[in-house]
Amino acid sequence: MYFGPYFPLIIGIMLLSFIVQGYLSRTYGKWGQVRNPRNLTGAEVARMMLDENGLQSVPVNMVPGNLTDHYDPQRKTVNLSEANFRTPSISAMAVAAHEVGHAIQDKVRMPALVLRGKMALPLSLSMNFAPWLLMLGLFIQSSGLIWVGVILFGFAMLFHLITLPVEFDASSRALAYLRERGLGGAVQADDGARKVLTAAALTYVLGFAMALAQLLNVLGMARSSDD
Template sequence: MIFGPYTFLILIIFVASLLIQGYLSRTYGQWGNVRNSRNLTGAELARRMLDENGLSNVPVNPVPGNLSDHYDPIRKVVNLSEANYYSPSVSALAVAAHEVGHAIQDKVRMPALVLRGHLAVPLSLGMNLAPLLLLAGVFLHFTGLIWLGVILFGAALLFHLITLPVEFDASRRALAYLNGRGLTGGRESQGARAVLTAAALTYVAGFAMALAQLLNVLGIARSQED
């Protein structure tokens, strides 16, 4: 890490991110041990929700890993971690409904999701290059490289900013479906909301980290010009 005026803020956000990850793991684990009253597995819930939204052509597949659940907009597949695919827990319902929420976004061509899809590959490359360009610029005293790194850090912030409404909307769709179909109620509804809220906090932390990093490299760039 190159130290700048916001390095301490980055460290604080990093620690907060670790705490949020721990909170997510605890919340997910807690409700992962609670069987939902409808005895639906994540796979069954996803299949039902997809079919009811005119997405019977979208398959639901199990994938290895912990919390590796995701919707693949290129292959049009809902991928659920094996634990959520086979489990009839409250956590499995919440996560499965969230991923199907992304599939519905794809169907209706939600602008933020479409934009994120177009920017994902180039911005991921830029995010990997940004620290290298910054380091090279500082050590070579080449301000052009430093400012190019700043631009790429700004692009990373843009990606995180676009991600927030996409994830929040998917969780909104998930909770609306679960509660609207009577699949969760009372304590189960609270559990599903808790799981999705904990997951949302990780995206907020990611945005905060990207913002702090951008402010930090801006400070470094300005100091190099003085």
């Protein structure tokens, strides 16, 4: 944590993130208790959606944890948490369809998904060094090191920005499919699926907001060091 000019904004976003995480947990939990119209588990929904989109070779795996669902573009696998894999709930249906949405993006080579995939490893490595470069630069008063740290934080902000259309598009594909197949046909099911995916999307929006606030904060620190 860096006490720059935007530090209060970072604290505010952190507090808001706790609220959104609580909202996501409550929303997911509520609709996780309601069966979907066709009584299909998340694994069954994922398998059906994959097969209908020509992705028969993509397996649906069960992974440990809660809300650990994800699509792995390297292994080409849809991975669902145990609850979503086995439960025929509206939450499981919505999450499963969302992850298959990413598999479809991969199939059509969605530019934003491809770019995000190429950025993931370099970002993971660079963000291990960015804080240390920034602190070292401030300690020895090296503007060069400070600005390298700022650039790396900018890279992280760009990654989170690119993530937004990827996640929004996957949710859009999920809701469209559920409606077309009658899985979200009932008013309650459609409303529940939409609320679950919207709550999840808010976490990505806040992820971007945090990355932007951190960039502005270290940018302000860099400018102060140049004065």
